[in-house]
Amino acid sequence: MEGEPFEDACARLHALYGRQGLSDDEIDDLLVLDVKDSGYFTDRGVTNQHGGGGAPSGHDTTIMGWLFDR
Known part of the structure:
Protein backbone atom coordinates (compact mmCIF):
# COMPACT_ATOMS: atom_id res chain seq x y z
CA MET A 1 0.00 0.00 0.00
CA GLU A 2 1.35 3.42 -1.00
CA GLY A 3 0.42 5.16 2.26
CA GLU A 4 1.43 2.47 4.73
CA PRO A 5 4.60 4.20 6.06
CA PHE A 6 2.61 7.41 6.50
CA GLU A 7 -0.22 5.59 8.26
CA ASP A 8 2.29 4.03 10.64
CA ALA A 9 3.85 7.43 11.37
CA CYS A 10 0.41 8.95 11.92
CA ALA A 11 -0.53 6.18 14.37
CA ARG A 12 2.72 6.70 16.28
CA LEU A 13 2.16 10.45 16.46
CA HIS A 14 -1.41 9.87 17.62
CA ALA A 15 -0.16 7.67 20.44
CA LEU A 16 2.50 10.21 21.44
CA TYR A 17 -0.02 13.05 21.55
CA GLY A 18 -2.36 10.84 23.57
CA ARG A 19 0.37 10.17 26.12
CA GLN A 20 0.81 13.94 26.39
CA GLY A 21 -2.83 14.23 27.44
CA LEU A 22 -4.48 15.43 24.23
CA SER A 23 -7.99 14.18 23.51
CA ASP A 24 -8.80 12.29 20.31
CA ASP A 25 -10.58 15.39 18.96
CA GLU A 26 -7.53 17.57 19.64
CA ILE A 27 -5.25 15.02 18.00
CA ASP A 28 -7.54 14.68 14.98
CA ASP A 29 -7.37 18.45 14.55
CA LEU A 30 -3.57 18.28 14.47
CA LEU A 31 -3.01 15.15 12.40
CA VAL A 32 -4.25 15.12 8.83
CA LEU A 33 -3.25 12.19 6.65
CA ASP A 34 -4.09 12.71 3.00
CA VAL A 35 -2.01 10.37 0.84
Whole structure:
Protein backbone atom coordinates (compact mmCIF):
# COMPACT_ATOMS: atom_id res chain seq x y z
CA MET A 1 0.00 0.00 0.00
CA GLU A 2 1.35 3.42 -1.00
CA GLY A 3 0.42 5.16 2.26
CA GLU A 4 1.43 2.47 4.73
CA PRO A 5 4.60 4.20 6.06
CA PHE A 6 2.61 7.41 6.50
CA GLU A 7 -0.22 5.59 8.26
CA ASP A 8 2.29 4.03 10.64
CA ALA A 9 3.85 7.43 11.37
CA CYS A 10 0.41 8.95 11.92
CA ALA A 11 -0.53 6.18 14.37
CA ARG A 12 2.72 6.70 16.28
CA LEU A 13 2.16 10.45 16.46
CA HIS A 14 -1.41 9.87 17.62
CA ALA A 15 -0.16 7.67 20.44
CA LEU A 16 2.50 10.21 21.44
CA TYR A 17 -0.02 13.05 21.55
CA GLY A 18 -2.36 10.84 23.57
CA ARG A 19 0.37 10.17 26.12
CA GLN A 20 0.81 13.94 26.39
CA GLY A 21 -2.83 14.23 27.44
CA LEU A 22 -4.48 15.43 24.23
CA SER A 23 -7.99 14.18 23.51
CA ASP A 24 -8.80 12.29 20.31
CA ASP A 25 -10.58 15.39 18.96
CA GLU A 26 -7.53 17.57 19.64
CA ILE A 27 -5.25 15.02 18.00
CA ASP A 28 -7.54 14.68 14.98
CA ASP A 29 -7.37 18.45 14.55
CA LEU A 30 -3.57 18.28 14.47
CA LEU A 31 -3.01 15.15 12.40
CA VAL A 32 -4.25 15.12 8.83
CA LEU A 33 -3.25 12.19 6.65
CA ASP A 34 -4.09 12.71 3.00
CA VAL A 35 -2.01 10.37 0.84
CA LYS A 36 -2.53 11.20 -2.81
CA ASP A 37 -2.68 8.36 -5.32
CA SER A 38 -0.53 8.46 -8.44
CA GLY A 39 -3.44 9.86 -10.48
CA TYR A 40 -3.31 13.07 -8.44
CA PHE A 41 0.21 13.65 -9.78
CA THR A 42 -0.15 12.35 -13.33
CA ASP A 43 -3.31 14.44 -13.81
CA ARG A 44 -1.12 17.45 -13.03
CA GLY A 45 1.71 16.44 -15.36
CA VAL A 46 4.10 15.19 -12.68
CA THR A 47 5.84 11.92 -13.50
CA ASN A 48 8.20 11.86 -10.52
CA GLN A 49 6.12 12.09 -7.34
CA HIS A 50 9.15 12.25 -5.07
CA GLY A 51 11.25 14.72 -7.01
CA GLY A 52 8.54 16.87 -8.51
CA GLY A 53 5.55 16.27 -6.28
CA GLY A 54 5.76 19.63 -4.55
CA ALA A 55 4.75 21.59 -7.62
CA PRO A 56 1.08 20.57 -7.81
CA SER A 57 0.57 20.56 -4.06
CA GLY A 58 1.87 24.12 -3.91
CA HIS A 59 -1.11 25.15 -6.03
CA ASP A 60 -3.64 22.98 -4.20
CA THR A 61 -5.61 25.35 -1.96
CA THR A 62 -6.74 22.53 0.33
CA ILE A 63 -3.17 21.43 1.03
CA MET A 64 -1.95 25.00 1.43
CA GLY A 65 -4.86 25.68 3.79
CA TRP A 66 -3.82 22.79 6.03
CA LEU A 67 -0.32 24.17 6.19
CA PHE A 68 -1.01 27.86 6.70
CA ASP A 69 -4.53 28.33 8.09
CA ARG A 70 -3.63 27.00 11.53
